[in-house]
Amino acid sequence: MSRNTRLVLASAAFVCIAIGAFQPFYWRMFAMDRGAARMALTELPYRRLPGLLRFMTGVRARTRDGERIAVFLPARKWDEGYQYGFTRSTYLLNGRRTVPMIDESDRPLPQNLVQADVVVCFRLDARLPHFRTVWRSADGVLLRRTP
């Protein structure tokens, strides 16, 4: 094989590597509206439960570190919405201790309510014995254990 042939073959393989690795998206960033992209990305992780980010941010402002928060969500099954909302609520309420109201097998966990200092109900209304409503918004309600 001549030197020129080797050079052509090596160049072709190198071009495959260069094009294969190329990320045009990073170059598009120079022309992108970052403000609009930021707004879209902020809502992206919560898009299946619109209002969850706003509601849990409100809950966070009205609760303290270390409090146990029972989380009620409109989903009744772990894999069909509950886990989605519970993981995200736990992140948004970091520093507090969220407790789920169903387990991974969709069994209700009423005993977790006994441990809770606070109950949050997203897109649900609730009246619970030993809890009083302390905040209500269009997205849900926050209840605190009565002394």
Added chain:
Amino acid sequence: MMAFALALMVGIPAARLADRDAPLLRFLGEAMLLGVAICAAVLFAMSSLGVTWSFTRVSVAALLIAIALTLALRPRQVRFEELHWFDLLTVATLAGYALFATIGAPPEIDFIASWGLKGATFAHHGGIDWSFLQNPWYRWDHPDYPPLLPLVFDAMTLASGGWKPETLGWLYPWFAAGLILIIRSLFREELGSPLRASLATAAVAPLAMAPWIGIGEGPLIAYGTAGLLLARRRVMTSAALLLGCAALSKNEGTALLIAAMAGLIMVRRWRDVPRLWPAFAIAAPWYIARTMFSLGTDIASGPVLDRVVARLRAPGELLAAFATYRTGLPLLWIGIAAAVILGIRFAGDEIFALGTMAVQYLFYFGAYFVTEKNVGWHVRWSWERLAAQGMATLAFVAVVLLYRFATVPRQ
């Protein structure tokens, strides 16, 4: 910015001590990568000793480490490497990546459910919150995952005065830049001219820029690739330190450390195998803590052998998943395969890197046979990321093979 300044303060003497002969770019890259890891290690040590985190305490500890490392240094001239205007292409790509990584708070679900959640929780707690990791309700946050990334998030949080997820993206161009500096320096040594080194770096650089912001792929790619490429170059102390950091970044990093050991054995570099001890020393405290606090891994829970046997008997589901879901960048795979075939005559020199990656990919496939999750689901949501973890190493070796194929005359 304060966190990165702190990282450089400890990283510069650490890199100088670990790799005395490093030329400037390699030295800077190692300093960037080792610096943030030392900040994370300081937080881990403080947490283990029951000392509540504060920026003052971390800064004092880092300063003392920097002084101790500097005192151990012997003055030595740093070799400067010639740059080429073509390097601006890599700089521009990195700038675009920095714009992408810092748009806002990381939106990845694994950031919200694991890496970011841990970082935020530890920051609130003022240390690693072991009771949070042990809490069975949060099993989905992967308590067994190594803590380097959440701890680096916490170092940034301490420096900025509060949990600000929108600032954490800066870590990713930092990791990428550290790795790219090392790659550029190694290409200069392999390819013999600044032009060729800058062209090759520009081609490979995007593989150092993980598109998944906020999760463990960025640090793993940086530490793992840098560690392997330096071990390939026989710079064993730095290689071992960086591979140790890879093991503290993700469980795949620990697999990579084992794979690198296997790679050294394949090429009979017997004397280099024990020289990996710093990597094990770095990873050990986390594995001891994991055992002490019973932080189990979900992939190996339940009847593992039954699952393996069942999937070996009926591999159709796994094969169908690989056929269905995205498996990385096809043209890149073609280019790498072509390079290995064309440069097969020189591949003997690259058995360490290629063998290590082969063992590592075997570990990945093994995980799919073991996983407790639905295998199709697991392949769909992980394979593209797993494949990307080794791409920078493979592409580096491929370019070196192509250069030798094109330039070395047949005997």
